[in-house]
Amino acid sequence: MIPSLPNAVSTASQGTAQTLNQLRTSVDTSRLLEALSQPDSAPSLMVGELLTAKVADQLGNNQLAVLIKNALFTLSLPQGTHLPSDTLNLKVVSLSPTLTFQLQDGGKETPPPQDSSVAVKLSTASRYLTTLLSTPREGANAAEAGATAKHLPLQLDAGEHPPEQLAKQLQLNVKQSGLFYESHLKDFSNGLHPLEQLKQEPQAKLTLTMQALDEGQKNNNVVKPQLQELGHLVQRQLDGLEQRTVQFQGLAWPGQLMEMQIQQEPMENERQGDGQEDIPVWNTSLSLALPALGGMGVRVRLVGQSVQVSFKADDEDTSQLIRQHAARLRDGMEAAGLTLAGLAVSQNESAAE
Structure with a gap:
């Protein structure tokens, strides 16, 4: 961000x-x-x-x-x-x-x-969004809800599944996050998106209607939790449109907390393909604290088929270990049809002090 x-x-x-x-x-x-x-x-x-x-x-x-x-x-x-x-x-x-x-x-x-x-x-849709975004958070979880509103839940298990399956699961997490629900509705109406996948998105599981919104004060216990959940989704969609960023938080495997951010960089004229079209550039940032290796952050920048990877570790021994196994990373990239264009390994400044 x-x-x-x-x-x-x-x-x-x-x-x-x-x-x-x-x-x-x-x-x-x-x-x-x-x-x-x-x-x-x-x-x-x-x-x-x-x-x-x-x-x-x-x-x-x-x-x-x-x-x-x-x-x-x-x-x-x-x-x-x-x-x-x-x-x-x-x-x-x-x-x-x-x-x-x-x-x-x-x-x-x-x-x-x-x-x-x-x-x-104002249109019905405008009043609907106004109600969603202005629904207050109450109780002890209000601050926590505000702090995590921009993060989507992450459901992975790197300890049990191979990388190919993890990649598919992450792709499914993004598709079913609800951030692209309206686009998927349009694709569904054109026969391009399966109904069963659409039903797995958060919006499809809610039962809110305009009548329910109008009667929200009478049915607070039923309507307000759904209003808050949908309000979070709408705010995430607005943040995604502005920042071109999707943020995840959850467990990489049982007991291992991980945060991930996927961001599309603004297009620049100098990054062009053969057809004089801009090449999309994606950044993925990952942070976690491993039991044996300590705190670590990874940033992966993808430009076409070229990949730039930078590691920041809390422990200098971990940095040395990454450098020693750089060839394995390069071979893995080549096996996936990618080129490792750059690798940088450094120690976190706060950890080094």
Whole structure:
């Protein structure tokens, strides 16, 4: 994932010395939008940062549901403010005690003539997504749910299955993660995706309907867990679209925790094939702590049929062991039809200190 800038602060944990009262005396209040709610895993924001918000829904009572950095916020709109479009240009003016934005594209504006005004009614799908992404997490597991919302469960057993079978299982994990459910629905309608595989995805196992959403307050014990699960999936889909990244967390084999990240790099014109088309570049990062070898991170970069591998180990003896067996890695790559274009082995800086 792309790290935040050093001076970026989380909207959920840090603030500024400037109070809201000070803001109201220094800024035109008719242009201030306060955040009434924000997601558990809020994106990093900085005071003075300029950003674009997409209006997802108008909730009534001068409240808006907007998407900021692919995260859903509910904002309080000043009385009499006319929205020029469904896209707002905002500036972050305060992080604490209340996250507050300043409208940059006009604030109060003269409303258009009545005969040219258009009544906006958000689609059912928009209201559906708004409900999902704004469903609060409750209880002791709220922080844990926010921390793991971006990770998908990993189901592998490297101790029992050969590499070929593990590769197929990982591919199945990705396909059935729910991240591509809508694409699979489209393929199914065109006869390109089996129904049985579609039924294995998380969305297909839920029983949520618009009626269930409307009656959610009456059936909290039944509906809310499904709302939270589906909300997690939608947020993962939004993160995947923005970052082109899929993250997994689980057991590589019984008792062995592992984290994996698969990311597609942005296309660059200089990476071209014979047909003058960009060659997709994929990065896979793996981190785990092995009983005998200690903590280790591996990064694999695939460009066409060429592979670059870099290891970072906590233990220098482990680094030496990897170097000694580099030929086995190269032979294994060749057997799979790949070329080992580069191998780097180093020790983690934190471990070396």
